[in-house]
Structure formats: structure tokens, C-alpha cells
Amino acid sequence: MGAVLSFVRPPLIVALGLLAIACSPKVTIVESVSSPTQLAPTMADQTLSDLAFAATVQDTISFSDTDSSSFTLIVTAQGAHGSVTITDADTGAFDYALTSADALSGDSFTVQLSDSTSTVSAVISLAFADGTPPVVSFTPLDAAANVAIASDLVLSSDDPLDSETITVQNSAGVCSGSIQLSADNFSTCLALTGPTISDLARTVTVAPTLILAEKTTYKVRATDALTNTFGTAIATVEQGFATLNAYLIINEVGSSYYSNTLRWFELYNATGTAIDLAEYSFRSISYPALLSSGTHFALPSQNLLPGHYVVVRSQHATGTYADNNQVVYIKNGSEFPYWTADGYIELIHVGSGATIDYVEFGQNYGPTDATAWSGDKATLISSTSSFGQSIGRDANHNDSNSAADWTAFNPGTFGSVNDVECATDADFDMIPDCNEAAGKTFAGMPLYDWGARPGVTDIFIEIDYMNSIDEGVTPRKEALDSVVAAFAPHNIAIHFDVGDLYDQDSGNLDPLDFDLGGGQQVPLANGISFSPVDGRADFYDYKAAYFNYARLQFFHYLIFANSQILDGSAGSSGLAELEGNDIIVTLGNWGLSAAGDLNKLINYQATTLMHELGHNLGLGHGGNESTNFKPNYLSVMNYTYQLRGLPTIGSNEGDRMHAEVADACATTLINGPTDSYTSFVLDFSDNSSIALDETNLNETLGFGRTGSGAVDFNCANGATETALSADINKDASTTTLTDHDDWANLVTDFGGLSTLSNQGVQLTAPVDTPFIVWPVRVQYDRSPYIVETLQRPE
Amino acid sequence: MMHRILLPAVALGCASLFTACQALPQLTEPVAIFYTPEMTQGVVADSDELRLKNIRLSPWLSAIPDCLDCRVTSRVDDRPSGPSHQVSLSQAEKIYWAFVNGKTTPYQTDIGRFSFVDQQLYVQTDPAQAAVKLTDSLIVADCHYQLLWQAQPRASAMAANISDERPFVHFQVLYRCN
Numbered sequence: 002m003g004a005v006l007s008f009v010r011p012p013l014i015v016a017l018g019l020l021a022i023a024c025s026p027k028v029t030i031v032e033s034v035s036s037p038t039q040l041a042p043t044m045a046d047q048t049l050s051d052l053a054f055a056a057t058v059q060d061t062i063s064f065s066d067t068d069s070s071s072f073t074l075i076v077t078a079q080g081a082h083g084s085v086t087i088t089d090a091d092t093g094a095f096d097y098a099l100t101s102a103d104a105l106s107g108d109s110f111t112v113q114l115s116d117s118t119s120t121v122s123a124v125i126s127l128a129f130a131d132g133t134p135p136v137v138s139f140t141p142l143d144a145a146a147n148v149a150i151a152s153d154l155v156l157s158s159d160d161p162l163d164s165e166t167i168t169v170q171n172s173a174g175v176c177s178g179s180i181q182l183s184a185d186n187f188s189t190c191l192a193l194t195g196p197t198i199s200d201l202a203r204t205v206t207v208a209p210t211l212i213l214a215e216k217t218t219y220k221v222r223a224t225d226a227l228t229n230t231f232g233t234a235i236a237t238v239e240q241g242f243a244t245l246n247a248y249l250i251i252n253e254v255g256s257s258y259y260s261n262t263l264r265w266f267e268l269y270n271a272t273g274t275a276i277d278l279a280e281y282s283f284r285s286i287s288y289p290a291l292l293s294s295g296t297h298f299a300l301p302s303q304n305l306l307p308g309h310y311v312v313v314r315s316q317h318a319t320g321t322y323a324d325n326n327q328v329v330y331i332k333n334g335s336e337f338p339y340w341t342a343d344g345y346i347e348l349i350h351v352g353s354g355a356t357i358d359y360v361e362f363g364q365n366y367g368p369t370d371a372t373a374w375s376g377d378k379a380t381l382i383s384s385t386s387s388f389g390q391s392i393g394r395d396a397n398h399n400d401s402n403s404a405a406d407w408t409a410f411n412p413g414t415f416g417s418v419n420d421v422e423c424a425t426d427a428d429f430d431m432i433p434d435c436n437e438a439a440g441k442t443f444a445g446m447p448l449y450d451w452g453a454r455p456g457v458t459d460i461f462i463e464i465d466y467m468n469s470i471d472e473g474v475t476p477r478k479e480a481l482d483s484v485v486a487a488f489a490p491h492n493i494a495i496h497f498d499v500g501d502l503y504d505q506d507s508g509n510l511d512p513l514d515f516d517l518g519g520g521q522q523v524p525l526a527n528g529i530s531f532s533p534v535d536g537r538a539d540f541y542d543y544k545a546a547y548f549n550y551a552r553l554q555f556f557h558y559l560i561f562a563n564s565q566i567l568d569g570s571a572g573s574s575g576l577a578e579l580e581g582n583d584i585i586v587t588l589g590n591w592g593l594s595a596a597g598d599l600n601k602l603i604n605y606q607a608t609t610l611m612h613e614l615g616h617n618l619g620l621g622h623g624g625n626e627s628t629n630f631k632p633n634y635l636s637v638m639n640y641t642y643q644l645r646g647l648p649t650i651g652s653n654e655g656d657r658m659h660a661e662v663a664d665a666c667a668t669t670l671i672n673g674p675t676d677s678y679t680s681f682v683l684d685f686s687d688n689s690s691i692a693l694d695e696t697n698l699n700e701t702l703g704f705g706r707t708g709s710g711a712v713d714f715n716c717a718n719g720a721t722e723t724a725l726s727a728d729i730n731k732d733a734s735t736t737t738l739t740d741h742d743d744w745a746n747l748v749t750d751f752g753g754l755s756t757l758s759n760q761g762v763q764l765t766a767p768v769d770t771p772f773i774v775w776p777v778r779v780q781y782d783r784s785p786y787i788v789e790t791l792q793r794p795e
Numbered sequence: 796m797m798h799r800i801l802l803p804a805v806a807l808g809c810a811s812l813f814t815a816c817q818a819l820p821q822l823t824e825p826v827a828i829f830y831t832p833e834m835t836q837g838v839v840a841d842s843d844e845l846r847l848k849n850i851r852l853s854p855w856l857s858a859i860p861d862c863l864d865c866r867v868t869s870r871v872d873d874r875p876s877g878p879s880h881q882v883s884l885s886q887a888e889k890i891y892w893a894f895v896n897g898k899t900t901p902y903q904t905d906i907g908r909f910s911f912v913d914q915q916l917y918v919q920t921d922p923a924q925a926a927v928k929l930t931d932s933l934i935v936a937d938c939h940y941q942l943l944w945q946a947q948p949r950a951s952a953m954a955a956n957i958s959d960e961r962p963f964v965h966f967q968v969l970y971r972c973n
Binding site: 470566568569571572576579580581592605616621644663 | 824827828829830832849853871873874875876877878901902903908956957958960961962
């Protein structure tokens, strides 16, 4: 039970946020309350006791302001193990979000209460206690069947656990440790490795030292030696599970509707040894034959390691896509694997001809070995909006040879564990909201730990950078910080991944240093583009080699490259897909260096990255149009502002416009790219400028934003003309130039079914080239590289 | 138009104006500009490259300019489509040699203001005078402007779903004075 507010405040006029604009970054929340009387407020140091654990603890601070004068309540020093946010200054309510389980041993923070007469500070101490035994359970779930033999054991608790009580035995024999695994009802126990503790010490992962045996029943136990951080022991828990008959498993099947979508399914090696895929083939309906008896397709010779996944995908009809360790492309002569809502896949062992695995959907077809399937067929949705969806087995690869094994996933997970838990994506980031919760993963990735949150549009961007001594080619952390800061006020969280570039720690991930384990240095190529045919490197070759297939559903891929020109000389600053997920930033040979001009180096990288990302998010150089150089379109998408940053409204706001046309009014830029990167302004537009009719300009209004000053559009006669006709964006015409609300119109799903979206495909095989004309329209479908989209929920 | 000398006159004036005024090899690609960490003093010819300060011009098929007691100046004008450059040599505050690599117009340089109209390059050397078309070469006040390279209009657009940020113009001009 927390503290109680010690006074009742009379009706006040609340002016939320007015002071927040002026507060320092350390200040969390500021509220201003006005009243005619003026007496000093009081607030004492206080301890809030017996707090129960929660990821976010809520309580109230006691204080008094009996004269009900205007006051502010702010946090001046955060806790050592958690972050405090004042949620209601009127009542003293606050949220305390734990960043470490160490908080449970106690934490404190400092708040400051001020009115116009005085200021008082107090230390708020937090003391946690919990005498209720923690509730724990294991995955694999109790009585689970057909569990993969390479499975980890995951213990979940509703309380943080005392890490010192989490023990395992590192050699087989007499059972010991607080977490035990046995194949003989605990007469003896197996050796375990770990533990790995995460999620505020509520999740513990251990792994059998040896691969589990096939078709064996195991028991797992957590003993009462295990306690929560307050010393309260758990009640001993025992669960059982059985392993499967290990083999190569059909683990997920992608949804397809249009006929030129390249069908895909996923295989999982559930055995304890590497499998050569060439030892297997599969049978499915094929196009163009469309016979229910199907066509046999051979798999290529390629090792699939134990516990690993590979995507099997239809080869493109007019292009040949190379296999790699994440995806193999399949055809048989002129026949291609094919299914819609109806179809089947039968996995066959080549040597014996035995059916190894089978799934059917929509209709009953029947496997060669009748025992490979029983009961009704599974259901695979196939519609114009089903792209990116799939059916798949659960995370344990459960296999009972029936439709019960197969669950619809929206979205699917490519080449990774099937851990989708819901289809709701209310924040439009192509990640199911429930997979962004604490302790959850998506496609095997711990996105919560990486910073994703439900209710926030999370944009993940892997950045690879070419090996070059040119400093323009290596992303600066300050540049990435600037981009993150530009998006943050709009409830959009940018999560960069440059690997170990900043933390230089190959063993550990660190989201604060943009290390999500994927970004890396890649070989230098003088010139690069999207599927060039003139000797330059192909972006998509880099993507195939250095980008994890499991990320394709929601990650953007960006290369900091040298140049787009074959000889490597300086050229265009960047290139990006419109409504897509692929970006190239090319600032090599621009003469950028920290020694030469650190601010320019940082600012150019930041603003070019944001500009190209804006293209991925659907923005053109004029916002919703290609009309460039509109001075009233205050966005880094506008060439006038991309490298110069945004002007300061009311303070020579036309300075960038004059610099662009190099007229006599050009002056030194205010907060230009050579000025401090902390004052350089990156932003998209919010459509708050007035439209500028080039046949009837009023210079005295400037861009018409709040606080705007006059702008001498034609650089003649001062900024006083009111019915001026001038071509101010130098496009050889006089039209009405409009602003655009970029922030309200960002496309975060890579374009969905947009005709503009190529979904990351290789451009040498254009997506609008149909290779199969059935059943109806194909021109809007996506192909070959992978479907990299997810429809927004209806 | 007092400074404008038409093309036939250029040929007549070449020998007397400049020993290096012979026809230059035809460029199939523009001179590429690279930055190097090493700083060069004056002008250095290295194989088929020309190095000035920390800039390399490659290939350099024109004459190597003299640089006795000269000052080397380089300026860059950055645009999203790529940087424009001017590199110049001067003595007693007078520019006698310059190389301009323009990817934007209008492009204000120390040797004039370049603009592009109807696929034609113009240079305005005096604000009080009209811009003059620069088709091949031009002599103004004993100074020779030579158009080394000019990009053709974009031969092909990129795919509709790719942002096309290549420059709309690209030209290179060599400037020499007696």
C-alpha cells in the first residue's frame, strides 16, 4: 500500500505542458496549477513500503500545498534501478518502471515541489516485499508431445527470482540443483548448461548439455530451493514432456493468392545431426500442370544444421535466384510449386521413398503413406490481403499428423521459430503487439529487450557499412542518435543495428549502442546500386549474404556504401525504395571527416539517412508528390533542406531557399550543417505552412507558420511585396506550392499491396512482369526475393 | 556582348593564347574526383592523374598547369544529387586555371555563374552581362572556358519504386587564362 495524498486541493486551473516546453531533459513531467494565494508547499522524505513487484510499480507521493497556489512537481534524480514518471502531479501519482531486478532490494529517487514562493525537495525511498510464493512453469509445457530434441528448457516466474538460488548440475548423475531434467523420473538427472536469466530475472533458460533422445518421456523439476528475490521459496513444480521422432519437419507454409507469388514453406531440422537436403524431395501441386497428383521437386545438396531452419521457395520463372543457407529456390523443368487455399506438401526421403512429413489444407488430398495424416485438413487463408501470413506448427514443432498441429499466423515468421502470439498490430509496425511484450520474442528475436513496445511504432533498421577509411562511409553514432530523436516525439521508435561498431563487444548485445547483433562491416565496393547491370555491386547480393532472412518481415536494410558511381567518385547521397525497406547511403568521396568538419560529417549522415528512410516510408521530395524545392515544405525530404537542415522560423527562414538558388540574398545559414549537430534540425513536415501561390505571393507572410517572418522570395525590393509572381522553386512554372503532413502519412508496412512497392525484390526480375497468368490479375503481386510485407489489420 | 568571341575565332586564337590549346582527347566519362588523406603541395601529375591539395582528378588527359608561387583553392557545393567542385590556381589573387565539376545549376563559381537552359550550358562571367552559351569553348577577356564533359539527359529512369536522386545536370569545364 503506498502513501496517500495528504491534502485536498480546491478547484484549480490546470495548464498541462506549458512548462514542459522549457524544462530540462532531466525533468520528467511538469504540471502548473494556478491560484491567487501564495504559501510555501511542504514535502518530506518518505519511504513507500511493502511494494509488490510489477514491471511498472504505481504509487503516490505525499505533499502539501495548502494555499493551492501554482506548483510544479518534477523528478530531479532518477532511481538507480528504475525510471520514474510523474503521471499526475495533482495527486502525486507516479510510475516506477524497473530497469533492473536489483530495484527489489530498494531504490530511491528525488522529487522537487515548487511554487512561486519556494522550492522543496524530498527523497522518495521504495521498499519492496513479497511473501507470496512465486508461481513458476516450464516450456515445453506439461504433457507436451513431439517436442524437438534440440529444445531448451525455459522457466517462467511471476516474480523475479533470486539468481543465487538458480542452480543446475553440470554432469549427469544424482539429481541436484534447483532446476532438474530427468529421463527416469528423477532417479538420475541429466547435465544442463546455463542458466541464462532475463526479463528482470523472471525467465530462466537452461539447455540439456546433450541433445535429447528421440521418442522419450522426460520430466523437468523446479525445487523449493528456488526463491524469489525476497527469499520466499516456490512450491516444487514437476512437468513432463515427450520428444518427437526426430526428422526433417515441414514447419510453416506461406499464404499465397496471386499466381506469381513465389510459394514458400519452411523446413526445420529436428534431429541432432546435420541433414543434407538432397536426401529429401517433396511433392506438391505445381504450376502450370495444376494436377492434384502433383509434381516431385528435388531439394539441393545443402547441409541444414540441427535446430536450424531453411525456407524452400519457388524459383522465379524468368530469373534464377541463388541458394544460400537461409533459402533454396526450387523448380522442376517448367513446373513450379504451387498452392492457394488448397494444396499440400509431402516431404519424402529419397532413399526409401518414405513419407517423412505431410500437411494438407483446403481439401483432402492424401499422402503416399496414409498414416502421415489423419482427420480433417488444415486451413490456409488465401486472399488479396493474406500476403505475409502463414500456417505453422507451434514453437515446439508439435507433430501429431493432423490439422491440430497447424495454427494460422499473421504475420508469418520466415526461417525462424513460430512464436507469433496474436494478429493485432495496432501500432502499425508489422510486429504483433503481444510479441512486443516483456519476455516475448518475434521470429526468435527478443524485441522487447531490443526496445520494442506495444503502442509504439517500432522501426528496426539493420545498418551494414563498407570497409573504408573514408569517414563518410562509417555511420557516426551521433548521426543515428539525431535520427532517433527526430522520430521519438511522434511515438515512433527507431532501432538501429550496427552490430559491434560502437560497443566493440562481440559477445553482448547492447540496444543503447545500437547493437542488436546484426549490423556489420561488409566488403568495399566502389559503386553500388539496386540490381545494376554495369559492373557496380548489387545491393541485393549484399542483402542475401549479410542479412538474416528472419528479419525480412519487419527490418529495413541499409548499407552505408561508398558511391553509386562505378569508379567510386562522389555522386548522389543516397538511394532508397519508395514504400519499401531497402536503403543505400553513399557519402564516400564527399571529403567528409571529423578532422575537417565533425558537424558536417554527422549532420550529412543524419539527414541523408532520414531522407532515404523517408522514401521507404512513402515520402517523395514534395511529401505526397515529386515537386521538389518547395520552400514552404519544411522537410528533410525537400532537397532545399536535406543537407542544410530546416530553417529557424521567424529568423531569416528563407535562408535555405536563397542558398539553393545562390541568389544575392544568400547568407550564412542559421543552424546550418557546419554548425553544431545538436542545433541542426532534422524533421519531416507537419503541414503547418501556408500554400504559396507563385502568381500571388505575399512576402510579408513568409511561410505562414506560427512566428514566421517575411521572406524576400524574389530577392528584389525587400521582403515587402504582396502580389508577387515568381517561380520560387525554379521548376519553370508558376503554380501553387503546398506543404504536406509527412508525419501523419508515413507508410510503415513497406507499402503493403501498393503498386509502387517492390517488397525488396531484385529489380532484374521486375515484379510487374507476370510469369503465370492465373487466376486473374498478377501485376500487383510480389515476387521473388521474399514477401516483405504485412497487411495492416482491418 | 563585348567579351564573347565566337567559335571560329577560338581556333584562330588558340596558338597565341595557350600552348595547351590543342584538341583534348574525347572523354567518354567525366573526370572523377577523389579525396585522399595525403596533402599535396602545389600541382602534382601522377600517371594520368592530377593531384591538388587532397584532391585527385582522374583521368587527367589535359595539360598540366604550371604552379609557381600559386595558391591552390578548392571549394565544394554539396547537394543531395552529389557535390559540385571547383579547384583553382591563382597568383596575385587572380585565377589563371580552374576546373569546375558542376552537378547543380545555377552554380555560382569564382569564374562565373553556370546555368542550364534547354539542355545547353550557359556561363555568366559578369553580373552586368547576359549569360553566354558554352557549347564547346569560349574566350572571355583572354580567358578560355572549355567544356570538357556534359552529361546527356537521363537515358533511362530508374524503377518507379526507387527514389531517383541522380543529378539532372552534370558538366565539367576547364578554365585557363594567359
